[in-house]
Amino acid sequence: MTTLETTTGLEQQHVSQAAGAGQSRLPKFRLKRISFGLLLAWLIIGTALLWAVAPGLFTGYNPVEGLPGGQLKAPSALHLLGTDSLGRDLFARIVYGSVHSLSGAVAAVAVGLLAGTSLGLVAGSTGGRIDAVIMRFVDVLLAIPTLLLSLSIIILLGFGTINAAIAVGATSIAGFARLTRSEVVRVRRAEYVEAAFGSGGTFWNVLRRHILPNSLNSVIAYTAVQFGWAILQLSTLGFLGYGAPPPTPEWGLLIAEGRNYLATAWWLTAAPGFVVVAVVLSANRISQSIGRTR
Amino acid sequence: MTNSNQSVLEVRNLSISYGDGDRRNGVVHDVSFSVAAGEVVALVGESGSGKTTTAQSVLGLLAGSGRVDAGSILLNGEDISRWNEKRLRGIRGPVVSLIPQDPSNSLNPVLAVGTQVREILEIHGRLSRKEADRRVIELLTHVGLPEPELRARQYPHELSGGMKQRVLIAIAIALKPALIIADEPTSALDVTVQRRILDLIDDLRREHGTSLLLVTHDLGIAADRSDRLVVLQNGRIQEEGPTPAVLAAPKSAYTRKLLSDAPSLAVKTNRPALDLSKPELVTVTGLTIDFDLPGRQRFRAVDGVSFSVPQGSTHAIVGESGSGKTTTIRAISGFQKASGGGIRIGETDVASLTSGTLRPFRRKVQLVYQNPWGSLDPKQTIFSIVEEPLLNFDPLPKPERASRVEAIIERVGLPTSVLSRLPHALSGGQRQRVAIARALVLEPEVVVLDEAVSALDVTVQAQILSLLGELQRDLGLTYLFVSHDLAVVRQIADTVSVLHNGRQVDYGPVEQIFERPTSDYTRELIEAVPGRKFPHHLHIAAQAAGQVS
Numbered sequence: 001m002t003t004l005e006t007t008t009g010l011e012q013q014h015v016s017q018a019a020g021a022g023q024s025r026l027p028k029f030r031l032k033r034i035s036f037g038l039l040l041a042w043l044i045i046g047t048a049l050l051w052a053v054a055p056g057l058f059t060g061y062n063p064v065e066g067l068p069g070g071q072l073k074a075p076s077a078l079h080l081l082g083t084d085s086l087g088r089d090l091f092a093r094i095v096y097g098s099v100h101s102l103s104g105a106v107a108a109v110a111v112g113l114l115a116g117t118s119l120g121l122v123a124g125s126t127g128g129r130i131d132a133v134i135m136r137f138v139d140v141l142l143a144i145p146t147l148l149l150s151l152s153i154i155i156l157l158g159f160g161t162i163n164a165a166i167a168v169g170a171t172s173i174a175g176f177a178r179l180t181r182s183e184v185v186r187v188r189r190a191e192y193v194e195a196a197f198g199s200g201g202t203f204w205n206v207l208r209r210h211i212l213p214n215s216l217n218s219v220i221a222y223t224a225v226q227f228g229w230a231i232l233q234l235s236t237l238g239f240l241g242y243g244a245p246p247p248t249p250e251w252g253l254l255i256a257e258g259r260n261y262l263a264t265a266w267w268l269t270a271a272p273g274f275v276v277v278a279v280v281l282s283a284n285r286i287s288q289s290i291g292r293t294r
Numbered sequence: 295m296t297n298s299n300q301s302v303l304e305v306r307n308l309s310i311s312y313g314d315g316d317r318r319n320g321v322v323h324d325v326s327f328s329v330a331a332g333e334v335v336a337l338v339g340e341s342g343s344g345k346t347t348t349a350q351s352v353l354g355l356l357a358g359s360g361r362v363d364a365g366s367i368l369l370n371g372e373d374i375s376r377w378n379e380k381r382l383r384g385i386r387g388p389v390v391s392l393i394p395q396d397p398s399n400s401l402n403p404v405l406a407v408g409t410q411v412r413e414i415l416e417i418h419g420r421l422s423r424k425e426a427d428r429r430v431i432e433l434l435t436h437v438g439l440p441e442p443e444l445r446a447r448q449y450p451h452e453l454s455g456g457m458k459q460r461v462l463i464a465i466a467i468a469l470k471p472a473l474i475i476a477d478e479p480t481s482a483l484d485v486t487v488q489r490r491i492l493d494l495i496d497d498l499r500r501e502h503g504t505s506l507l508l509v510t511h512d513l514g515i516a517a518d519r520s521d522r523l524v525v526l527q528n529g530r531i532q533e534e535g536p537t538p539a540v541l542a543a544p545k546s547a548y549t550r551k552l553l554s555d556a557p558s559l560a561v562k563t564n565r566p567a568l569d570l571s572k573p574e575l576v577t578v579t580g581l582t583i584d585f586d587l588p589g590r591q592r593f594r595a596v597d598g599v600s601f602s603v604p605q606g607s608t609h610a611i612v613g614e615s616g617s618g619k620t621t622t623i624r625a626i627s628g629f630q631k632a633s634g635g636g637i638r639i640g641e642t643d644v645a646s647l648t649s650g651t652l653r654p655f656r657r658k659v660q661l662v663y664q665n666p667w668g669s670l671d672p673k674q675t676i677f678s679i680v681e682e683p684l685l686n687f688d689p690l691p692k693p694e695r696a697s698r699v700e701a702i703i704e705r706v707g708l709p710t711s712v713l714s715r716l717p718h719a720l721s722g723g724q725r726q727r728v729a730i731a732r733a734l735v736l737e738p739e740v741v742v743l744d745e746a747v748s749a750l751d752v753t754v755q756a757q758i759l760s761l762l763g764e765l766q767r768d769l770g771l772t773y774l775f776v777s778h779d780l781a782v783v784r785q786i787a788d789t790v791s792v793l794h795n796g797r798q799v800d801y802g803p804v805e806q807i808f809e810r811p812t813s814d815y816t817r818e819l820i821e822a823v824p825g826r827k828f829p830h831h832l833h834i835a836a837q838a839a840g841q842v843s
Contacts, residue, residue, distance in 0.1 A: 191669040198627065199683035199732065200656040209682065213673045 038289050041282035048279050051098035061089035063096035063249045072265050081271045084257060094272055097249035101231055101276075104165040104243075104250075108230040111169025113223055116176020121215075123177065124184025125207055135181065141174040150233065154242045161250070164243045168233040172226050179222055183215035190214070224287030228280035235276050251276050301328040301368075302473045302505045303352060303390075308365035308375075310347055310356065310529075321347050322529040324365070329473065334499070334506040336520035336537070338513055338552065340751035341722070344529035349475050349509045351375070353392055354382035370472060387418050391466040393476040393495070397458035397483075401450040407461045408434070408446025414468045433464040438494055455615070456487035460494065467498055474499070477509045484614035484778055489822040492519055511751055514558030514781070514825030517541055525549050555756035557781035558825035575772045576603040576626070576740060580635035583621050595621045597796040598635070603789065605739075606766065608773040610787035610804070612780060612819065618796040619776050623742050626774065627661050628652055639740060657687060660733035664745035666725035670717040676703070676728055677713040683736045698735060706731045707761060723754035727761070734765065742774045747782060759786055781823050784808060792816045 051058060061067075061079075066087030073083045081090040123134040141149070153167035187193060188211060196206045231251075237243040238252025246253060251272050258268025310322040322344040329335045337345040350356050352367055354374060367375040369390060374382065386392075394400040402410060411430045415421050421429065427446075434442035437460040450458055459479065466474055476495060480488035496519065499506050510516055516523055516537065523540045525533040525548065532546040544550045583596040596618040603609040613619040624630040626637055628644055637644040639659060647655055663669035670679055680699045684690055690698070700710050706727040717725055726746065733741055743762070747755045763786065765771060777783050783790060783804070790807045792800035792815065799813040811817045 191663045191665065192671040194629065195661065195663065195669050195729075195732070196671075196682065198629070198656060198661050199736065200653045200686035201682070202653070202686070205686065209674075210671050214671065 037285055041285035044278050044282040045286065048098050048102060048275075051095045052102045053099075055092075055095045055099070058095045059089065059092040061092035063088065063092045064247045072261065074265070075267060082265065082267050084265075084268055085261065090254070090268060090271060093249035093254055094251070094275055097251050097254060097272070100161055100244055100248060100250045101234060101252075101279075104161050104168075104234045105227055105230040107162060107165035108168035108172070108234065109223055109226050111166055112172030112176050112226060112230075113219075115169070116173040117180045117219060119173065120177040120180025120182075121184055121207070121212065124181040124215075125188060125203075125211060131181075134177070138174045138177045141171075146171040146233070147236065150237060151240075151242060154237065159242065159245060161244045161248070164234055164237050165230075167237070167242075168230050171233070172230070175226070176219065176222065180215060180219055183218060184211055187211050187214045221287050221290045224283055224290055228283030228287075231276060231283070232280050301330045302370060303507065304328040304368040305348070305352070306366045306368065308348065308351065308367065309363040310344070310351055310360060311363050312347075312357070312360050314359050318361075318363075320363070320529065321360075322351075325526070325529070325531055326365075327524045327531070327534060329505045329507055331472070331505055332499075332503045333522065334508060334520045335522045335524060336508045336510060336516035337524050337526060338510060338516050339526035340511055340552075340753055342528070343526040345509050345511075345526050346477055347529075348526070349477050349507060352473075352475060352507070353386060353390060354379070355392075387414050387471065388469040389471055390473045390475065391469070391471040393459075393462055393466045393474060393479045395478040395481060397455050397462055398450075400462055401458055403450050406447050406449055407453065407458075411446070411461065411464050411468065414465050418469055429468075433468055434461070436498070437461070437464045437467075438490075439464075454487075455483050456491060459483060459487075459491050463491070463495065463498070467502070467504070470502055471504065473505045473507060475507045475509070478511070479508075480515070481510070481512070485780065485822040485824075486614065486818055488515075489824075492824075512558070512824060513552050513556040513752065514823070518824050525552065552752060555752045556825065557752070557755070557759075557779065557785055558823050572604040572606055574602045575605040575640060576609070576774065577638045578602070578622075578626065578635070579637075581622060581625060581632055581637060582634035583618070583625055583630065584633040595796050596625070596793075599791065599793065599798045600635075601789070601791050601798075601801055603772055603774065605772055606770045607788040608766065608775055608786055610775045610777060610783040610790045611793060612777060612783055612790060613793035614778055616795070617793040619793050620744060622793070623661075623744060623774055623776055626740075627659050627742050628655055629661075653686070657736050658738050659740045659742060660736065660738040661742045661744060662726075662729050662733050662746045665749050666722055666729055667749075669729050670725055672717055674716070675713065676715055676717070676720070679717070679728060680713075680731050680735055683732060687736070702731045702735045703728075705734070705765070721754075722750055723757060726750060726754075726758055730758075730761070730765075734769070734771075737769075738771075740772045740774065742776070744776045745778070746775075748777065748779060755782070762786065780808075780819055781825070792819065 067083070067089075068087060070079075070083050070087040071085055073079055075082045079089050079091065081094070083089055084093070119134050119138065123131040149171050150167040153170055154163055157163040157166065193206060193210050196210050201209070234243060234250070235252030235255065238250045239256040241256065243252055244250040246257070254272035255269050255276075258265065258272070261268055305328065306326050308322055308325045309320065311318040311320045313319045325344070325348060327335065337348060339345045347356065347360065350360070351362055352369070354377060356362070362375045365375070366373045369385065374385065401407065408427070408430050411433055412426045415426045415429055419426075430446055431442045434445055439445045439457060439460050445453070445457070445461075453461070474495075479495065480491050483491060492515065495506065498504070508516065508520055520537050523533070523535065523537045524531060525540070525546065527548045532548045533540055533544065540549065541553070544553060579600045581596055581599045582594065585593045585595055587593050599618075599622055601609060611619045611622060621630060625632045626639070626644065628647060632645055639655075642655055642658070644655070677699055680703060681695055684695050684698065699713065703710055703713060708724060708727050708731070712720060712724065712728075717728070720728065747758050750758060759782065762773065766773060773786070775783065775786055787804045789802065790800070790804050791798050792807065792813070794813075794815045800807055800811055800816045807816060808820060811820060
C-alpha cells in the first residue's frame with residue numbers, strides 16, 4: 001500500500017489515511033457483499049438442477065411408494081423431512097419433484113419467450129397497422145387475470161405437466177412481447193440501424209445482425225425472473241389440482257397434500273413451500289445480476 | 295499574478311483522481327491558477343484534458359468516484375476542497391454557480407421554467423412567494439427572454455435551445471454569485487445563438503462584476519471572450535497567461551497545435567481551383583419536402599433547393615438546426631421521399647427508385663453520421679462493422695473480404711489491430727474513422743457527411759478533415775458536407791449552399807459566399823464565427839515558427 005506518500009499538512013494526512021484504510025478493506029468487503037447472495041442463489045439453483053438430473057444420488061427412498069407403518073413420521077435422521085400420510089419420504093418426494101417443476105418452468109418460459117419475443121420483434125420492427133393489431137392482442141392477454149387465463153387453457157388442453165407449462169407460458173407472452181417491442185423500437189431508431197440499411201442491408205439481415213442482438217439484453221434478464229415466476233405459477237396450478245395428477249411429486253401438489261395435516265405435521269407444507277420460495281428468490285437474484293452486468 | 299486576497303478563486307496544486315480501491319486514475323495533476331474579481335479565465339483543452347473535472351471540483355460536484363487527492367481550492371480565501379456536502383450547498387448559488395453544457399438536459403422537463411428559477415431563490419433566500427415570482431420575471435427579462443410572464447409558465451420542451459440556455463443563465467445569476475462557471479455553455483447551440491448567448495453572459499458579467507471561469511474546447515471562443523487562458527492537456531497545465539499574449543506567442547507545442555487545428559483560427563487554406571471540365575455528378579433541382587402534421591397540416595421542411603456538384607468536388611450545405619439541411623441530404627441518400635423537384639445522381643433519378651432499385655443505389659451513395667458513438671453497433675467488432683456492407687452485395691469469398699476490410703482500415707489511418715475490438719474500446723476520432731471506412735468499403739461515388747466532424751475535438755477534427763481531403767484526392771470522391779460550422783466549411787468545401795428555414799438563401803463557390811454574401815442571414819452566420827478578435831497576422835507568424843521548431 002502506498003497510502004502515505006503525498007501528505008502535506010495534518011488534515012491531508014488524515015484524509016489519505018482514512019482512504020488508505022478503505023482501500024485495503026474495500027476489495028475483500030466488496031467481494032463478500034457482491035457475491036455472497038449471488039453465490040447462494042447459484043448454489044440453490046445448482047442443487048435443484050442436480051436433484052432434477054440425478055435424484056438417486058440424494059435419497060434412497062422411493063418417492064411414490066410409501067413404507068407400511070411409516071405414516072406421518074416427524075423429521076428424524078431416518079427421514080430427513082418426515083413422511084406423509086401414505087408413508088412416503090417427503091425429502092425424496094421433493095428431490096424427485098424437482099424435475100417436474102424445473103422442466104415445467106423451462107417449458108413455460110420457452111413458450112413465453114419464443115411467442116412473446118417474436119410478436120414483440122415483428123410489432124416493433126414493422127410498425128404501423130401490424131404493430132397496432134399485435135399490441136392490441138397483447139393488451140387483451142394482459143386484461144385477463146393470469147390465473148384465470150391459465151385455468152381456461154388447461155381446461156381446453158386437458159391436465160398434465162406439459163399442458164400446465166403451456167398454460168403458464170401463455171400468460172407470460174404479453175410481458176415478453178411488450179418488453180421486446182419497447183427495446184426493438186429503441187434500437188430501431190439508433191443510427192447504426194439506419195447505417196446498416198444505408199449500406200444496402202435487407203430488412204431481415206438488419207433485423208438479425210443488429211436489432212435482435214441489441215434488444216435481447218433486458219429480455220434475457222427478464223427470462224430469469226420469469227423462470228422463478230413460472231415455478232410459482234406451476235406450483236399454484238399444482239396446488240389447485242390443475243397440474244400434474246397425483247401421485248406425481250410436483251412441488252405445488254406436495255403443498256396441497258400436506259395442507260390437511262397442517263396442525264399435526266406442519267413440515268409437510270412448510271418444507272416444499274420453503275423450497276419453492278428459495279428457488280424463486282434465487283432465480284430473481286440471478287436475473288438481477290444479469291441485468292446489472294450487462 | 296494576482297494576490298490571493300483579490301482573487302475570487304484560487305486553485306493551488308490541485309490533483310484529482312477517479313476510480314476505486316487501489317486502481318485510481320489521476321485526471322488532474324498539480325494544476326494551479328487563479329481568477330481575479332471581474333476576470334474571465336478560459337480553461338481550454340480537448341476532451342480528457344481534465345478541464346471539466348477541474349471546474350466540477352470548484353463546485354464540489356465531482357462525479358461519484360472522483361476525489362481531490364492533493365492541493366487546495368480557495369474560494370474568496372477559504373479552502374473548500376475538504377468541505378462536506380452541507381457546507382458546499384451553502385455556497386452553490388450565492389457564491390459560485392454553474393451554467394451547464396447541454397441546455398436540453400439541464401432543466402427538469404415536468405416543471406415550468408419559472409418554478410425552476412424560483413427554486414434557487416426559495417432554497418437560499420427567505421423571499422415571500424409573491425416577491426420570488428416578481429424576481430423570477432425580472433430575471434427572465436434580464437436574460438433577454440421575450441414575454442417573460444408567458445415563458446415563466448412554459449415547460450422546457452416549449453422553448454428553443456437558446457431560450458433554455460437563457461433560463462439556465464437566469465438561474466446562475468439569480469443570487470449574484472462572485473464566480474460563474476460556464477462549462478461549454480454554447481457547444482450544443484447554433485453559431486448565431488452561440489454568439490448571442492456569449493454576448494449575454496459578457497454583458498451580465500460586466501454589469502455585476504462577476505468573475506467567469508469559461509470551460510471550452512473552442513480556442514476561437516476563448517480568444518474572443520477571455521482575459522486569461524489556461525491550456526490543459528492530460529490534466530496538466532501546458533501554458534497560462536493573458537489571452538492576447540498566449541495567442542500571439544504560444545510557448546508550448548500543444549498550444550501551437552490547438553491554434554493550428556482550430557478551424558475558426560486557422561489561416562484559410564486555398565483549395566485547388568474547381569475543375570470545371572468534370573461532369574456534374576449530383577444535381578438537385580427545386581427540391582421540396584413536406585411533412586404531414588397532425589390535423590391535416592403540412593410542414594414544408596425544404597423549399598425549392600437547387601444545386602449541382604461536379605464529380606470530385608465538395609458541396610457544403612450550411613444552416614442552423616431546423617434549416618432543413620439534414621432533411622435535404624436524407625432525401626439525396628434515399629432515406630426520405632421528396633415531395634417535389636428532382637435529384638439526379640449520375641444516371642439515377644432518386645425519385646424513381648423502388649425498393650428493388652434502392653439497394654444497388656446505396657452502393658453509390660454512402661452516409662457518414664454526426665455521432666460516432668451512435669452510428670456503430672456496440673455489439674459488433676470493428677471487422678464485422680466494416681465487413682457488413684460487403685455482405686449485403688455480391689458475395690465475395692471470405693479471404694477477399696478480409697483483405698478488403700484490412701486495406702480500407704489502413705487507408706483511413708487505423709492499425710489493423712483495431713479490427714478485433716468493439717467500438718467502445720476506441721476513441722471518438724477512431725470511431726469516426728471506422729464509420730468512414732464502412733462508408734468507403736463499397737467504393738461509393740458520393741459520400742454524404744452529416745455533421746461528420748461536429749462531435750469531435752478540434753485536434754481530432756483537423757485530422758479527420760485532412761483524411762477526408764486526402765481520400766477525396768486519391769479516390770476521386772464527391773462529398774456532400776453538411777455542417778453548421780462555417781469555419782470548417784471554408785476549409786473543405788468548393789461550393790456552398792446556405793439554408794435558412796428550408797429555403798436556400800445563398801449558393802455559390804466558397805470564396806464568393808464568404809467574401810460577397812448576398813443574404814443578410816449568411817452575413818450574420820459569418821459574423822458569428824468565433825475567433826474574430828484573434829490577430830490573424832500574428833498567428834501566421836506563430837504557425838511558421840511552429841513549423842520551424
